[in-house]
Amino acid sequence: MHRVVKISKGLDIKLKGAPAASMTSIEAAKLYALMPADFTRVTPKVVVKPEDTVKAGDVLFVDKNAPELRFVSPVSGKVVAVNRGERRRVLSVVVESDGKFESVEYKAKDVFSLSGDEVKADLLKSGLFAFLRQRPYDVIASPADSPRAVFVSAFDSKPLAVDFEVALKGNEDDFQTGLDALSRIAPVYLGVSAKQTAAALSVAKNVTTTVFKGPHPAGNVGVQINHVAPVNKGEVVWTIAAEDVIFVGRLFNKGRVDFTRTVALVGSEVKNPSYSKVVLGAQLSTLLDGRLSTENELRIIDGNVLTGRKTTADSFLGAFSNEITVIPEIMNGDEMFGWIAPRFSMFSTSRSYFSWLLPKREYVFDARIKGGERHMIMSNEYDKVFPMDIYPEYLIKAIITGNIDKMEELGIYEVAPEDFALCEFVDSSKLELQRIVREGLDKLRAEMC
DSSP states (O other): OOEEEEOOSOOOOOBSOOOOSSBOOOOOOSEEEEOGGGSTTOOEEEOOOTTOEEOBTOEEEEETTEEEEEEEOSSSEEEEEEEEOGGGOEEEEEEEEOSSOOBOBOOOOOGGGSOHHHHHHHHHHHTGGGGOEEETTTEEOOTTOOOSOEEEEOOOOSTTOOOHHHHHTTOHHHHHHHHHHHHTTSOEEEEEETTOOOHHHHTOSSSEEEEEESSTTTTOHHHHHHHHSOOOTTOOEEEOOHHHHHHHHHHHHHSBOOOEEEEEEESTTBSSOEEEEEETTBBTHHHHTTOBOSSSOEEEEEBOTTTOEEEOTTSBOOTTOOEEEEEESOSOSSOTTGGGSOOSSSOOSSSSSGGGGOTTOOBOOOSOOOSOOOSOOOSSTTGGGOOSSSOHHHHHHHHHHTOHHHHHHTTGGGOOGGGGHHHHHHOTTOOOHHHHHHHHHHHHHHHHO
């Protein structure tokens, strides 16, 4: 029997535009890109130039501070651009696909014949190590570290999130091999939802499985770490997304790099929301063309509505993204009577609107904040949706004031910006909490490292 953890605090936001459990075939993109900004606090050193020919798995850039950390091309083809911004900051390395999807060949291996160091070496060589993140600081993991554990969340509880069981179908062997490989490095903790029924999850081997019940953010790996084995000062744990575990399994089972993942196109402005098989870094126009509503100005989000970033159809799928969300930029202009109107069609976390009488209703959200930033209001708003054993409001205050000792006492080592996404959503002060937490983590890391 697996341990069951019940999460009582949180909030499920029911949005219109959830994906049907079906696959939509799309044309393969012509252009693909790897964007250094996806890999938190990596300083890129580009090792290719335009007109270079590459295969999937060939290095595009490395981390200046840890050259063994490689970031590789998702497809075979020709490098067509190295785009830079202010102060020559690398924005993206773009590869034009040759349509062959050839990969650098690696030897298929039995992971149980390998040591943890050998598995780590193969992940570094193939570029898959870049998909491992660490706590504290929520940055790309350091190859020099020996983690206490590796955590994998096999479900996502965010609004309109991808159902991992859809992505898992047909990839069960690769998922188990990926878990086996990671278990050679450190003990693996797998978090699953009580609603999931896939055998590959319920009987996964060489892992400690914990079942989580409750609303979002039950699927956040940070919440799962907090309830299973919290991070103490001086400890390091690694995390990896469940579908990225499949990438690891493919490397050892098939001897090649394959970055094909299941991506959901979702949101109220999408015609027939569904899943598609897409290679990491693909230009989004191939996924979006002909599938969006034309009635409203659109906000295209690389990721979900809580933690994703604004993007365009000409941009590229993020390295960690498995969801593209499209919502209205603005549905209506000025609204008669504003918040006083007793409306049923608007969502509220309080009982300000009568919509609380319809708990199963799906809502259409637009991109407006509907208010300006105010002084921080201490009203326990965050506590209602924050299920970690941490005082979120006091931690935010400590970060804002730069009090490192208080930040440590209040649990900053355990958190990532995404853990505060719901707090940001319900915050009547309209503070950018995820940005504040990111700045706090960066300041602490600079101080401690």
